[in-house]
Amino acid sequence: MVEQDFNPQQSLELIETMINRAKDKFAERGDMYLIWGWNVFICSIIQFILLHFFQYPYHYMVWMASWPVFFYQLYQLRKKNKQRKVRTYTDHIIAFVWVTFLVLIFLLAFLIGRLTGGEYYSHINPVVLALYGMPIFLSGIILRFRPLILGGIGCWVLSVLCTFIKEYDYQFLMIPLAMIIAWIIPGYLLRARYKSQQ
Amino acid sequence: MFKELDPILHSQLRLAVMSLLISVKQAEFIFIKEKTNATAGNLSVQVQKLKEAGYIDVIKEFKDNYPNTSCKITKKGIAAFEEYVKTLQEYLQVKQP
Incomplete structure (x- = not known):
């Protein structure tokens, strides 16, 4: 850039060009949506099978499989942070939307456990679904990505539908359904959008 | 009578740096260099001037054992940038028929 009178x-x-240049290729790759979408999808299907067909009392143990996924994601985030040359406000806000979501999900699991005692499992699914909708919907608004917005709303609809399912085993099937509409489909669409920008 | 344009911002490279930094939270020196197509020498002189004016913060840290410089706009910088754009608009409004 040559210094001159202008x-x-x-x-x-110049201001407009630079602001547009700053926005280049900041797209979300959708990895996190796919990793977690498939993880939760598979775990919840296995949990349903263990619960419904085998009446296995420790059906929830299947969620232990999330720990390796969690550590893998931490590793990926660290790697991504090292490669990143710029931090945008969008990244910052979205990161804290997910932090809020994680805090709330652990908090609500604890609170519902404390408040309902034995009834724990019959209440958890609608609440978890309602909560899943929040980070997805907000990410969709922030990234201006309609499939995520619709996915978030879809989770909220499923959470209401869930309360009408009397046999609570079947409530567990709402979770994989939510994963498909809110995480897996938008995840693949985000990945496609990211690749088309390269 | 027109207000004078802030001389610190009314320079192509410094304005380019400020426009980049106003749209992101924090950017590495190398990122700014790529986006402005400036030489490292010229860019560090201009970054230093913006820092002395209190418009940006320069953060020096280590990344994989190598020194790494990042820049971030300050509140004073945002105010100066807004004022600069406002003055520009005044100039342009009068010029328009």
């Missing part, structure tokens, strides 16, 4: 019109053009 008029107000050129100043404004």
Whole structure:
């Protein structure tokens, strides 16, 4: 860039160009949606099978499989942070939307456990679904990505539908359904959008 | 009578740096260099001037054992940038028929 005198019109053009350049290729790759979408999808299907067909009392143990996925994601995030040359406000806000979600999900699991005692499992699914909708919907708004917005709303609809399912085994099937509409489909669409920008 | 344009911002490279930094939270020196197509020498002189004016913060840290410089706009910088754009608009409004 050569230093020279420039008029107000050129100043404004320069500002506009630089702001647009800062926005280049900041797209979300959708990895996190796919990793977690498939993880939760598979775990919840296995949990349903263990519960419904085998009446296995420790059906929830299947969720232990999330720990390796969690550590894998931490590793990926660290790697991504090292490669990243710029931190945008969008990244910052979305990161904290997910932090809020994680805090709330652990908090609600604890609170519902404390408040309902034995009734724990018959209440957890609608609440978890309602909560799943929040980070997805907000991410959709922040990234201006309609499939995520619709996925978030879909989770909220499923959470209401869930309360009408009397046999609570079947409530567990709402979770994989939510994963497909809110995480897996938007995840693949995000990945496609990211690749098309490269 | 027109207000004078802030001389610190009314320079192509410094304005380019400020426009980049106003749209992100924090950017590495190398990122700014790529986006502005400036030479490292020229860019560090201009970054230093913006820092002395209190418009940006320069953060020096280590990344994989190598020194790494990042820049971030300050509140004073945001106010100066807004004022600069406002003055530009005044200039352009009068010029328009």
